[in-house]
Amino acid sequence: MTESLIWWSIAIYLLIAIGIAIMSRQGPSESMSGYFLGNRQMNGFVSALSYSATTYSAFMMVGLAGLTYAGGVGALGFEIIYFAGVSLVAIFGPKFWAVGKKFGFVTPSEMLGHRYNSKHVAMAVSIASCIFLIPYSAVQLAGVGYLLQGITDGAITFTTGVVLATVIAIFFSYIAGIRSVMWTDSLQAIMMIVASTLVAFLVIQGLGGFGALFNTLATEHPQSLTVPGPGLFSFVTFLGLTIPWFFFSLSNPQVSQRLFMPSSLRSMRHMLIGFLVFGFIYTMVSVLWGFSALAAFPSLERADLATPTLLASEFVPPVLGVIVMIGIMAAAVSTIDSIMLTLASMVSRDVYANVKPNVSEKRQLLVGKFVVPVIALMALAFAELQLDLIAVLSVAASSGLVAMVPALIGAFYWKRGTSAGALASVVGTSAFVLLMYATGNSLLGLPAGVWGIVVASVLFVGVSLATKPHQASTDAFFTAISEELGKKRRPIADQANKRAAASL
């Protein structure tokens, strides 16, 4: 892999991606809904690919393959439980979509603020999301830096890689807001699924086929095919990892905001099923990469070298290796630009507009556009500084964001939920998770990943029962859901008759 081949490949990728981003524009977006939600008119196919690209960060190809290399088949179980958790979209998706359409919500935190009739709830959710997701983005950026530096033997420095990914993410966000992000996400998702599947196929063929690969694992690394396996996936660790990720589709605002965007429930269905098919293939490919690296290179110094070693091996043609490497960089960018846009919309809509009431939609959009690069530069600075605190916040992100889950479930299923309960749950659980990670992440032998959802639920239910709900906002919220979801599509014959009558 020569340096010039890598730079030329990056240039070609950028040319195609920028072309797609520019073509995605539909005139200037003057509204928050237009810029951050694509005017709630996104089709199912692009939504599915973009949801996949946003969800599956650079972690999959590097982290999951490494996790499989180190811990064996438990890594597949971890991903499958996360994957099954996305089924929450099948029951919460229509409700999000219905209230979003009825009340014009732009962010999940705005929705919670409205449901509990409290701007403090909206602000708390927004600030907690920033605390956990900006460091998470920083670690993504650092991953790109290390990947480019490692694969080019230092020809592309860590800083060059990090700055490159940040600039691309800002650029994709700016061209047309969420529309350009979703279309460039789609390019990344297609490129990645094709290239990574091809790599898996070539490597497994090189190792003698699927049967030979698993025979090697069964004879030389039998523990890798069971749990707890080599010891990484004890049942408690498995619980601690999977519980927060099971709720990912609700707890992470950059994906729950996507539930406002489809043009119809039909599009939402296509988004969900498309994501599940994509995610299943991607998961199996990543796990097979990890297993292949274990069979071919059993004595690597560190597990996260599994993917770079595989890509640089004789099994993978250099051009394909470069395509996958750029795909991994693009995977990080596609996650970061979505997080940036979501956090910018939350800061503008739920913090700025609540601190300064009666501010115009145009002004909110201006603030949102200003916040995008500010968030990006914060992530860039954190990635460069490599502070221990940032690493802790990033690892705590999945557990910390679980703080929103009871308030979200209560918003749709428990009329007795109150703003005080939601606020106590979000603030209390976020603080509790941070404290646990700062003090060794173990309480009575269980990690924050297990305790987070318990503490959040106890706080939400306990404080709600001790306070009074706001009846009017609760009733309006539930009425909107039942009205919107009660609309049935008329049979085709009825529609034709109605059109004929209208033309008379």
Add this chain to the structure above:
Amino acid sequence: RIWLVWAVVLLSYLVPYTLLSGVALWYGSFLFWAVAGLVVIALNVFITKDFEEHSN
């Protein structure tokens, strides 16, 4: 038209750590979790079928 999905999740916790903990072959936990993933997709296709009937 979800408890079936949660049942698959529960089995995904229990079976590999009990019944399959000694089966160090591809048709042990690897196959179990792969099939669980496919079942989740099939259940979502079934459960969301009535999204198609909703009018905008």
